[in-house]
Amino acid sequence: MTCGLSLALGLLTPAHAGEQQPKRFETTAQKLHKAGVRCMDTTQRPKCAIKNFEDLIDEPTNERALVTDGLLRLVKLYAAAGRDSDIKQMLRVFWEAGRKRSHYGHLAYSARYLPADFDIYGGGDIVAVKDAPLTGKLPPELFEYATTCDENRQAQIKDLWLLRRAQRRAKKSGLSVNTEIAKIHRENLAKRKKAEERRKQREARSKQKKPPQVEPVFVEGTCKIVAAFGQVEYANWRRMSFAMNHKNPARAIAFYAIPGLDEQLEQAAARGDLKPAGDKIWAIPGWQHNGQQVLVARLDLDELTLGTADVLRGVVTRSHEGKKSMNRELRNLLGQVPQDAHFFGAGTEQAVRDLGFGGMKKSRRRLAEWFLPRPEGIQMAGVVHEYLGLFIRMPTNNPIKADMLVSLSRRLIANEASDDDGNDDLLRLLDVAQASDRRALLMSYVLSRKQIMDMMER
Secondary structure (H helix, E strand, C coil): CHHHHHHHHHHHCCCCCCCCCCCCCCCHHHHHHHHHHHHHHHCCCHHHHHHHHHHHHHCCCCCHHHHHHHHHHHHHHHHHHCCHHHHHHHHHCCCCCCCCCCCCCCCCHHHHHCCCCCCEEEEEEHHHHHHCHHHHHCCHHHHHHHHECCHHHHHHHHHHHHHHHHHHHHHHHCCCHHHHHHHHHHHHHHHHHHHHHHHHHHHHHCCCCCCCCCCCHHHHHHHHHHHHCCCCECCCCCEEEEEECCCCCCCEEEEEECCCHHHHHHHHHHHCCCEEEECCEEEEEEEEECCEEEEEEEEECCEEEEEEHHHHHHHHHHHHHCCCCCCHHHHHHHHCCCCCCCEEEEECHHHHHHHHHCCCCHHHHHHHHHHCCCECCEEEEEEECCCEEEEEEEEECCHHHHHHHHHHHHHHHHHHHHCCCCCHHHHCCCEEEECCCCCEEEEEEEECHHHHHHHHHC
């Protein structure tokens, strides 16, 4: 009995209980990141932090989240040290660092069943943006404005921003706040008037008369779903993404990752806010879009798909049959976007060319397409950490033309930044460059909290 008890205790007690247990295994990338954060945030040693984060960028690893955080921290450290050239070098490696192969984990599961003519896709991680350090340092109403469906609340937030802008300008001008508010209204009116005049001029120059475009269904549909669930905002949803045909935005669809979706669907149907329209398919009562009934479907766990009946029923059918149909060119472009991007997007070559040159006369379009590098699609990624990083990549087949465009763009940016109009600080971190393999044109922009606040209140 005693021997049995001793044996049992021996099995339950770790060997060498009095000795220090081995530490959890850490990769080299994790060690470098931890050391860099400690030097930056705890011991306040910027040179030490820079050295560790630079080594992290050079370390071969697939731990993309660590690499991206280290990259944006380097941007912050370089900015504090006035090392602008090093900032731009870091921005150029964003697309390459820590990536060895294509990934699709950031796409909605049901995106694989999209119609093949859908050539634009974009999405975002709501939780990641909400929990980012930068978001916590910005006014809370900024995130609320982006996620609320309460139009009255949005109007209140706009008025608050207007007041802050006017107060800031009044301190500089010595005028009253009310006077500055009136000036801002006049300036906004003048901007809208100029924009309308430019639109009319473009239409007059173009021989092609475009019919009025219908907004994608998700523009209004997102808040329709919020209302059907008896809510006023979607701040607690996890992710959302959208896809559409660039020539016909009425052909569009949206995917939402919503915690506890099945329960919310059941409750909405019980209240009559959603009407059953098939197996795991519901209609939004009293709403049609472009003459079509609008439906929602639950095709995957906690994932809701929104679209008009003509589009969504096809997606549902292909889902049940397991037939993948997503545009291959679009899927390949999305697969090269880093998975840790908090928001992202991509468009095919034809979408970029039509949207970029579609309003031109044929002769001007031919000239522009001859002079500019041919875009093989476009990719966008946004990352929110201590800074907000925006990264755009345009694959191209002509490195010589791309190099010419880079040189021209840099001169334009330098000239604009040198004007005494307050743009210098906003443009200092804007960079246009070629990828290291010269097969893509890159544009990168990093904004600090101060710059974001300046833009909001300017």
